[in-house]
Amino acid sequence: MAKHVKKSDLPQKVCATCNKPFAWRKKWEAVWDEVRYCSERCKRERPKAR
Known part of the structure; x- marks a missing residue:
């Protein structure tokens, strides 16, 4: 059995x-x-909260 998961199948965020x-x-x-x-x-570099 392959343990590897394609990068396209991994969860993503922005x-x-x-x-x-x-x-x-x-x-x-x-x-x-x-x-x-x-x-x-x-x-x-995130924007500072005001």
């Missing part, structure tokens, strides 16, 4: 900063519901 889609990653497995940004750079 980054809150750059509005680009990004796919699920193994390192986000436990916190996928909380992930909002595609990268650390987007997280650092």
